[in-house]
Amino acid sequence: xxxxxxxxxxxxxxxxxxxxxxxxxxxxxxxxxxxxxxxxxxxxxxxxxxxxxxxxxxxxxxxxxxxxxxxxxxxxxxxxxxxxxxxxxxxxxxxxxxxxxxxxxxxxxxxxxxxxxxxxxxxxxxxxxxxxxxxxxxxxxxxxxxxxxxxxxxxxxxxxxxxxxxxxxxxxxxxxxxxxxxxxxxxxxxxxxxxxxxxxxxxxxxxxxxxxxxxxxxxxxxxxxxxxxxxxxxxxxxxxxxxxxxxxxxxxxxxxxxxxxxxxxxxxxxxxxxxxxxxxxxxxxxxxxxxxxxxxxxxxxxxxxxxxxxxxxxxxxxxxxx
DNA sequence: CATGTTTCCTGACAGC
DNA sequence: TGCTGTCAGGAAACAT
Numbered sequence: 001x002x003x004x005x006x007x008x009x010x011x012x013x014x015x016x017x018x019x020x021x022x023x024x025x026x027x028x029x030x031x032x033x034x035x036x037x038x039x040x041x042x043x044x045x046x047x048x049x050x051x052x053x054x055x056x057x058x059x060x061x062x063x064x065x066x067x068x069x070x071x072x073x074x075x076x077x078x079x080x081x082x083x084x085x086x087x088x089x090x091x092x093x094x095x096x097x098x099x100x101x102x103x104x105x106x107x108x109x110x111x112x113x114x115x116x117x118x119x120x121x122x123x124x125x126x127x128x129x130x131x132x133x134x135x136x137x138x139x140x141x142x143x144x145x146x147x148x149x150x151x152x153x154x155x156x157x158x159x160x161x162x163x164x165x166x167x168x169x170x171x172x173x174x175x176x177x178x179x180x181x182x183x184x185x186x187x188x189x190x191x192x193x194x195x196x197x198x199x200x201x202x203x204x205x206x207x208x209x210x211x212x213x214x215x216x217x218x219x220x221x222x223x224x225x226x227x228x229x230x231x232x233x234x235x236x237x238x239x240x241x242x243x244x245x246x247x248x249x250x251x252x253x254x255x256x257x258x259x260x261x262x263x264x265x266x267x268x269x270x271x272x273x274x275x276x277x278x279x280x281x282x283x284x285x286x287x288x289x290x291x292x293x294x295x296x297x298x299x300x301x302x303x304x305x306x307x308x309x310x311x312x313x314x315x316x317x318x319x320x321x322x
Numbered sequence: 323c324a325t326g327t328t329t330c331c332t333g334a335c336a337g338c
Numbered sequence: 339t340g341c342t343g344t345c346a347g348g349a350a351a352c353a354t
Binding site: 324325326327328329330331332333334335336337338 | 340341342343344345346347348349350351352353354
């Protein structure tokens, strides 16, 4: 058995609150995708909606910032958190007026904006591979690779940590001609059959590469691409324009079902992922192909095969997927 | 334009 | 024990 397959046997970790299941060890190799990002966004929203940012500290690793940290810190300070939600793999903080600016500025425009509760700014967080967004008490020791700390009026602290620094933080001021963030691709949970088919039938890339392309569908990453192709019975290398209507519809429904199941289980904790309260998810226990190279297919016992596609490890059952 | 490849970054692990 | 090499991957940049 290859070394990667050996790793895969140790897949998952943490303790399940329901069954007390516990695995041997962590291992490396997963990232926050739509279900994980949804879980984090919901957790942050529940904890911080209505709170106010009173103080901001940013680290000095420029890779983590889409616009300069000093500007982001200045933009965030004093603002109310109106809501937090997911868009694709992004976590979007909808922010109100800064406390001091609101009292200074006043005026008609301000009043109308506040009445409609429209955001005046946004903070957009992408977790990349290893990013974590955690709500903690301020006296909890600061973990290594913490690049952002936001002190809140409630006394809580929001922290962003990201060892590999593939994550990105971005501040947008919507008041001065700034444009609200929009995920580039369609939402896989709500896209209809026709629109889904239209995304793919004119293209000729491998279906797996298309699923990973965020400008087509927003939020699908390596785990859920592999898992949904397994459930739909489609080989990852199949060209998108060679898939018939029935296959595309199977894929759409498989993707939707798997993403919803994963959200229900709090996401897949394969390596670094935890939700806003530091809890791990449990969808990794449901994986059929991802990181199961060489292990028997759960449906037909054929060993799961691993190939490289679009620069990613890609897992499938040669018997069940055609 | 569409598609393919490289790069960034660190921790975990295998092997010596 | 401790070192070195390999691998994981989202998305932007670059190449074909």
